[in-house]
Amino acid sequence: MLYKDRLKDIRTYEGVMQTELVKVIGISNAAYSEFEREKTIMPIIHLINTCSYFDVSLDYIFSFTEEKTYKNINKNIDVKEAGKRLKEFRKENKLTQIDLKKFLNTTQSAISNYERGRNLIATPFLYTICKKYKISADYLVGRIDSPKYLK
Numbered sequence: 001m002l003y004k005d006r007l008k009d010i011r012t013y014e015g016v017m018q019t020e021l022v023k024v025i026g027i028s029n030a031a032y033s034e035f036e037r038e039k040t041i042m043p044i045i046h047l048i049n050t051c052s053y054f055d056v057s058l059d060y061i062f063s064f065t066e067e068k069t070y071k072n073i074n075k076n077i078d079v080k081e082a083g084k085r086l087k088e089f090r091k092e093n094k095l096t097q098i099d100l101k102k103f104l105n106t107t108q109s110a111i112s113n114y115e116r117g118r119n120l121i122a123t124p125f126l127y128t129i130c131k132k133y134k135i136s137a138d139y140l141v142g143r144i145d146s147p148k149y150l151k
Contacts, residue, residue: 002038002041002127003038003042003047003061003062004038005063007035007061008036010056025053027046041124042123044120045120052073052075057070057073057136057138058126058137058138059130059136062130062137064130064136064137064150065150070138070144072145073144074142074143074144078117080117082117082121082141083115083118085140090115097112121140121141130150134151135148135149135150136149136150
């Protein structure tokens with residue numbers, strides 16, 4: 001489970017219908033329904049936009065923390081900064097790109113593209129890294145500067 005319980009809970013708590021939310025984040029009702037039930041994984045940019053709409057953190061949606069939001073959340077994501085932070089994280093943990101690709105079961109090319117800021121890290125990869133290493137998803141994608149690591 002990546003986010004389905006909290007995603008639905010926050011939407012219903014706020015009294016927002018799926019039809020209203022999909023207009024804001026720019027996806028179809030059918031796609032959002034699949035995402036909310038985790039039949040398919042929501043791309044990270046849509047998840048970030050959803051979090052921004054509800055003013056909640058990725059860490060909260062991923063159930064890494066009970067704190068719903070952080071101060072000073074950056075609503076504009078800089079893909080280059082996110083890549084820089086991923087590379088910094090990898091080096092701090094003495095991981096090579098090959099180590100990370102094996103851990104995430106992906107390609108070295110994908111890791112390289114994330115670190116170079118060509119693509120934003122995929123949702124399941126972000127979740128997996130953050131869960132194992134207790135690093136903030138919001139920090140890694142550049143939404144916050146602190147806290148970097150979670151308890």
